Amino acid sequence: MPLTISNDIYVATRAAVTEDFGNPVPVTTLTGDLHISGLEASSWISEDNCRLYFTRAPTAALLYDAFFVERTPDPVVSRR
Numbered sequence: 001m002p003l004t005i006s007n008d009i010y011v012a013t014r015a016a017v018t019e020d021f022g023n024p025v026p027v028t029t030l031t032g033d034l035h036i037s038g039l040e041a042s043s044w045i046s047e048d049n050c051r052l053y054f055t056r057a058p059t060a061a062l063l064y065d066a067f068f069v070e071r072t073p074d075p076v077v078s079r080r
Contacts, residue, residue, distance in 0.1 A: 009040050009054060048073060 010024035043054035
């Protein structure tokens with residue numbers, strides 16, 4: 001079955017680095033149902049993996065605004 005993805009923000013996860021990623025699913029936790037209420041584009045993740053930057057056009061006029069969401073960094077794990 002071919003996978004159809006729109007210009008929205010999706011995420012795919014895997015249980016371990018040796019496993020395949022699962023199917024992508026829409027991200028709905030940023031500002032509600034993003035995949036329904038607007039068109040997202042030009043997304044990228046910061047070098048420290050703590051910020052997601054994206055642009056969003058809430059209407060068909062395609063006048064994009066820039067947004068970012070931020071998370072707390074993961075604690076550093078000692079590798080002794």
